[in-house]
């Protein structure tokens with residue numbers, strides 16, 4: 043075992059949250075092992091074209107849910123890991139210098155991040171964790187009288203049936219949250235003869251050419267997939283929960299621009315003759331239904347003896363969405379919160395976990411943490427927030443407060459906040475053009491871009507080629523063909 047303030051820590055998952063955890067734990071001097079079931083880092087950003095495993099409403103044996111055309115929804119200037127800006131790279135023309143680049147560009151950046159911080163050296167690839175549970179008291183070299191929890195981690199290699207195991211002082215669960223489809227329960231769903239799939243299994247629009255497609259759900263994936271389908275499908279019908287909140291000005295504009303895009307209320311039932319009947323009384327005969335209805339948290343390997351459960355998509359109890367009071371600090375979760383700035387929020391969680399494990403930061407007592415969790419949940423319930431949205435935060439200040447209070451993580455720069463807010467406004471109002479229409483940055487944002495090296499001079503965006511800073515014209519900021 044490493045010295046008492048330095049722990050042997052297993053991080054499960056090498057996506058953005060697991061990698062952020064690895065960097066913070068290494069910085070704090072812990073002995074880190076990242077276990078990753080796939081052959082590479084990046085998690086969701088490791089695009090996987092394979093989904094036809096005969097399970098289009100399930101996971102299809104695939105982790106990533108991203109589709110071929112996906113571009114970042116948040117500007118790259120706000121998206122990078124702290125202290126390692128997501129600068130564009132020339133890469134002989136293969137890079138994507140846009141402010142909202144394609145998924146491959148982000149994966150390239152994630153790999154660069156791992157190289158820069160020596161993270162690849164601590165990742166065990168093709169290692170699927172199948173069990174995490176409390177180690178028996180005498181296991182793992184605990185000193186006599188040492189009551190701290192330790193954890194047995196068991197894993198499997200592809201194609202093998204035997205498991206191997208190792209004992210750790212702490213486990214950080216960072217397995218992501220966008221893999222296990224969440225499906226609605228709709229009358230007739232089991233008998234409907236058309237094609238049904240969850241957005242987890244959507245990659246490209248080609249197979250919907252000339253079809254009538256119903257897209258269920260109008261959050262980001264639903265909107266984006268529906269708009270992409272408009273170019274190939276005969277008709278696209280989006281089914282929304284309410285014509286109020288779900289239908290942003292950007293959606294209304296898109297509906298008026300595309301003659302084959304229509305909005306309806308929720309689906310009432312799916313009929314055996316192919317009809318899809320909506321709650322507003324309208325109906326269409328459709329070829330396919332795509333459920334863009336979100337994801338469930340899922341930890342099939344985790345055995346906490348019932349101390350941490352997933353109930354209606356609430357993982358808990360978790361203090362500040364991170365530590366289960368009864369098992370803290372040796373068990374923690376990084377990457378649970380939704381509608382947060384990524385990787386920033388997950389870095390704050392990771393730094394806090396690393397500092398608590400080394401003893402530089404202290405947690406309140408188990409009772410105080412439980413009280414805080416109860417208060418949080420009560421307040422959310424009184425505000426009318428459904429249980430399944432427990433980890434939907436949508437609050438920039440909360441992340442700043444958390445970082446400042448627990449681990450000295452700097453608050454988000456004012457210019458980044460402004461850039462983020464203005465991009466979210468454009469996302470709401472101009473769904474189809476927000477990524478390419480960003481030529482009106484305020485003075486504050488421009489000054490921030492200059493101070494952090496995003497602009498080489500007043501108008502020239504930075505781009506790196508072979509590690510060198512190269513001068514490019516402003517056209518680098520234009521959309522690529």
Ligand SMILES: Cc1cc2nc3c(=O)[nH]c(=O)nc-3n(C[C@H](O)[C@H](O)[C@H](O)COP(=O)(O)OP(=O)(O)OC[C@H]3O[C@@H](n4cnc5c(N)ncnc54)[C@H](O)[C@@H]3O)c2cc1C
Pocket residue numbers: 054055056057058059060061077078079080083084085086087105107108109112113114115116121169170171172216217218219220263343376377383384385
């Ligand atoms: C369609 C879509 C679009 C998105 N667009 C954006 C965007 O534009 N901007 C943005 O910031 N975010 C976006 N996100 C969210 C994105 O997922 C997060 O930003 C971030 O990548 C989550 O990282 P993570 O590490 O928490 O999870 P993941 O990226 O899911 O990584 C989890 C890792 O854990 C591994 N793993 C899981 N189970 C095990 C196991 N048992 N054993 C070993 N390894 C395991 C997985 O293989 C994976 O590598 C999008 C998500 C989706 C689905």
